[in-house]
Amino acid sequence: MAHRIASLALAVVPCDAAAVTVPSASGRPALAATSPQAMQALRLPGGPGAGSSLADVGPVGHVHVRDTASDPRWRDWGRDVAMLGHRSVLVVPLSSRSGEPGRLDLYAEDPDAFDDEACLRATELGGLASVAIGVAHDRDGLRRALDARGDIGIAVGVLVERYGLTVDAAFQVLVRHSQHHNVKLRDVARRLVEEGDLPDEGSWEA
Known part of the structure; x- marks a missing residue:
């Protein structure tokens, strides 16, 4: 499931890499990424996907980091992500019937790479991925x-x-x-x- 979501994200949203944390009924999330750098970024602590929920999502349904090298919200995380070659990040929460949190991260090499249409596609994909997770559960x-x-x-x-x-x-x-x-x-x-x-x-x- 996690690999399918990551691959689909790469096809649907203009981005250079994608990584996914899929919640599971067992409590052990499945991780997948389309590149080693994306997997490293997914595992970094302290970013917008840290903790039990994405508190910074708000009504738009995603967190948009336009430039990881300069965003003041997550300085240490942003520096580390930028060193991995990702300057723009979209983080979309994934839900499940088990209640465990998950997320979809999309990465781009250039700053401010995600326009409004890309953000919309990512958010819609996150909703459908959550549906698929619910179906699997x-x-x-x-x-x-x-x-x-x-x-x-x-x-x-x-x-x-x-x-x-x-x-x-x-x-x-x-x-x-x-x-x-x-x-x-x-x-x-x-x-x-x-x-x-x-x-x-x-x-x-x-």
Whole structure:
């Protein structure tokens, strides 16, 4: 699960590396990263993902460190991350039915590398990854987990039930459609929920 989330993050969000801590029902989180440097960064103490919760997330659903070398909030952590070659970081919390915290970290080599669209994609991916974690922990709770995630989760559920896809594959369908039509992922999901199917070519035009 952790490796799939990290690989998917690298494909969905423009970044140079990704690392994931996936909570588990056993209490021992699974760790995965797309590079050795990202794994080192994930294990560093004192950053925005330290402790039992991400207190700095706020209403936006993520922590955005525009420049690890100069951000005053986590000076020691930022210095160490910058030395690993990561100057921009996005940290997205992951939840689970077990209540144990997890997180998705995205790294970029350049300062201020994540724009608003990248932040949105990361946050949406974090929500869907949390759904997938919940499904893995309790497959009988699939409908409740998907319903709790709004239109994107419901749209994933529609594709899972209609076409027999996995949660990861259904989310990839939505992502590809979003990228192909240059439409936000949540708008693709809302269209599927409201109309029952993905739109044909050109139907996004006003």
